[in-house]
Amino acid sequence: MPHHLMNLRYVPDDEADEIRALFEEHGVRYYETPPSRWGISMGGFWVHDDDEAERARVLLEEYQRQRQDRQREEFQARQARGEVGFWHSFRRKPVTIIAACVAILVILAFTLAPFARLG
Template sequence: MAKLLLNLRNVPDDEADEVRAWLKQARIAFYETKPSPWGVSHGGIWLEQDDDLPQARALMADYQHARGARARADAEQARREGRAETFAGLLRHRPLYVLGLLLAIVVILGVTLALPWWLLG
């Protein structure tokens, strides 16, 4: 029976392409299911043989560790070079967006804190 290796929900295309590439390189048979038209399923990468699951999981763990390290290094480099997004930068470039979000947070907090008193009173 096939085993799901990777649910493609919120997976960037480059990551899915890299997973497909190392599965092919390791000669692990797999197939993909496509997302449903109504958004119920987002598709996935499935292993054809159950026996390949331990090897594929080990490769996936190594891949995710390396990808995480690469992402952290890229974020650190962007921070050092001043390209990283900060609150002050976002406020400077999109003030209405930031103020709208802050207003929404205040409203949600207000309703959350006041609702029990309104219901009990």
């Protein structure tokens, strides 16, 4: 009976490539289902037997723990350099940020206008 190891929805390409390489390196006999044309099904990694599924899950858990640590360290380094946050985004794309703020204010105005007239 097939065992679903991992859904590929929202998985970055580099992570999927690393998982393929991990499975190849450890000789995991897996197969991959492709995503559907309209995004209903995003594909995934599968194996056929129970023992292979258990071995693959152990490998995936360890890989994901290491990747999480790497990503956290990279984020903290970017944060220390000032490359994340509102002001960094504002410096990079001021027109987009201002347009989003104006859109929020317009939506709030239309939403609250009927209540402002009651008083």
